Amino acid sequence: QVRNYFGEEIAFQFVFKRELAKATKMLILPAVCCKVWMLIGRTDCARIVLLLALTGWYRWFTKRWSQVEAEFANRWGTDQHRQSRVKQIPNIRFCGKLEPSQENLNFQRPQVSYWKAMLGRAASVALTALFAALLVVLVVCEHLLYFRYTEMYDLRS
Numbered sequence: 444q445v446r447n448y449f450g451e452e453i454a455f456q457f458v459f460k461r462e463l464a465k466a467t468k469m470l471i472l473p474a475v476c477c478k479v480w481m482l483i484g485r486t487d488c489a490r491i492v493l494l495l496a497l498t499g500w501y502r503w504f505t506k507r508w509s510q511v512e513a514e515f516a517n518r519w520g521t522d523q524h525r526q527s528r529v530k531q532i533p534n535i536r537f538c539g540k541l542e543p544s545q546e547n548l549n550f551q552r553p554q555v556s557y558w559k560a561m562l563g564r565a566a567s568v569a570l571t572a573l574f575a576a577l578l579v580v581l582v583v584c585e586h587l588l589y590f591r592y593t594e595m596y597d598l599r600s
Contacts (some may be wrong), residue, residue, distance in 0.1 A: 455512070462511055466504045470496070487586070489508050491579070 473496035480489035539553030555563075 451519055454519075455515065458511065458515055459508065462508055466500070466507065472501060473497075473500075503528070 473493060477489040477493040477496075480486070480492070537553060537555075539555050541551045542554040544552045546549045
């Protein structure tokens with residue numbers, strides 16, 4: 444009904460807010476667990492767990508929203524209008540083997556080979572893990588330097 448009265452743009456805002464409200468409920472359990480950990484004195488562990496939970500939740504929600512957005516665009520017929528959708532810019536340097544498209548089997552487009560896709564995913568996971576480990580090391584070093592500085596100058600009291 445909102446779509447019929449206000450149009451697709453406003454209706455998409457309501458759909459987005461509904462999906463966000465549903466997805467935010469999933470954060471209650473990690474937030475409560477981390478708060479309990481903070482209350483018993485495990486603040487650093489709780490912060491790291493909450494950071495990882497929020498990162499995973501964000502990744503999941505962005506994937507979920509793109510699916511819901513595509514579903515409603517298809518249902519409302521807005522996926523057929525170029526002005527009303529976001530198009531991904533194709534990589535003009537990509538050369539792949541022509542195979543049926545995953546979205547439409549009647550249409551062929553260049554596809555990456557299975558092994559190259561798996562290699563790319565493995566590299567992505569390895570680099571993400573390396574970056575996360577580097578961040579953890581930097582946070583630990585920052586905490587150690589802070590505690591050493593406060594002990595050296597006795598700034599806690």
